Amino acid sequence: MAQQMTVTVTGASGRTGTxxxxxLLAQPESFTVRGLVRSEEGVKxxxxxxxxxxxxxxxxxxxxxxxxKKSLQGADAMIIATSxxxxIRPLSLVRVFWKKLLRLEGARPDFKFKKDxxxxxxxxxxQKAQIDAAKEAGVKRVVLISSMGGSDENNPLNRLGGGKVLVWKRVAEEYLIDSKSFTYTILHPGGLIDDEGGKRELVLGLDDQLLKLEKRSIPRADVAELAVQALSTPQAEYRSVDAISKEPGDGQPTIDFASLYGGLKGNCKYGPGSVKAAVSGK
Incomplete structure (x- = not known):
């Protein structure tokens, strides 16, 4: 029998984290679960x-x-689900309404991020703080849930709220890899949807090639399954991959995750200095 693994999930009260x-709770013989959250509401x-x-x-x-640090003491693995x-800026919806009413182009709301x-x-x-704390605690396995689209610094998501969200996610990914302290898996899911998991065939890819497809979404529950399966799947070790799902009924629901991870050769590429250059020019 495999030894039970203690897993700390950060961002544990978020939609994907939950x-x-x-x-993990559904497999008590395999996992002891810890959760790191921002507030007492998350605890409840x-x-x-x-x-x-x-x-x-x-x-x-x-x-x-x-x-x-407390959440990682004695932990074997960490799944990073913070983001x-x-x-939406509420007043921008007024502009969107009028532009749509007048059938004008560019009817999109503005976004912002909360302070801090x-x-x-x-x-x-x-995420750097999490990686550093995991290293200090002797954690051996890290699964990082990031996002597809990070290979293109001009991706529209980087303009949301002026946050360069994919750029900063990419920097954290490189930091994890460069730390050389963990067995890691980095997941870049496509558009997240709240459909039921376990009903679709999952597809892995590299370097945002899956973005060329018409359908490039994936249920959050399937992303969660990919993350949990990565903890005990050797084919998922030292991997950085993109992930989407087919439509229900198109193909067979994925149940063999060793074959899924093992069937894709290679990893997403990280251009020399490209992301760091973007950061320095923030």
């Missing part, structure tokens, strides 16, 4: 999911609380 926690949410209060830690990783989340929740702070500095 699904990861649920999947995960307690309702069945996570013991002793395994829950609340605190902002950028405020220097001890929550992050900056843009919000910009991508540079959450997706770079926050």
């Amino acid at each position: 699904l990861i926690v649920q999947k 949410k995960l307690e309702a999911e069945g996570v013991p209060s002793s395994q829950l830690f609340a605190g902002d990783i950028l405020e220097g609380t001890g929550a992050l 900056a989340i843009p919000e 929740q910009y991508p540079e702070q959450v997706d770079w500095l926050g």
Whole structure:
């Protein structure tokens, strides 16, 4: 019997993080689950999911609380599910309404990020803090959930709220790889949808080639499954891959994750200095 693995999930009360926690809890013989959240509300949410209060830690990783370090003490693995989340500027919806009414082009809302929740702070500095703390704690396995589109610095997502979200995610990915301290898996899911998981054939790819397809979304539940499966799948070790799903009924639902990870050769490329150059020119 395989030894039980203690897994710390960061961003554990988010939509994807909660699904990861649920999947780990469903395998008590394989995993002990810990959750790191930002607030007591997150603690209550995960307690309702069945996570013991002793395994829950609340605190902002950028405020220097001890929550992050405590959550990683004795952990074997960490799944990073933290991410900056843009919000729509309400007044911009008025402009969108009138442009649509007048059938004008460019009818899109504006976005913003909360104070201290910009991508540079959450997706770079926050993830760097997590990686550093995991290294200090002796964690051996890290799964990082990022986003597809990072190979193109001109991707429209980088303009949301002026946050360069994909750029900062990419910097964190490179930091994880360059640390040479972990067995890692980096996942770049396509557009996240809230459909039921386990009903679709999953497709992996490299370097944003899947963005050329008409359909390039994936249920959050399937991203959670990819992350959990990566913890015990040798073919997922030292991998950086993109992930989408086919439409229901197109192909067979994926159940063999060793073949899924092993069937794709190579890893997403990280251009020499390209992302770091973009950061320096922020």
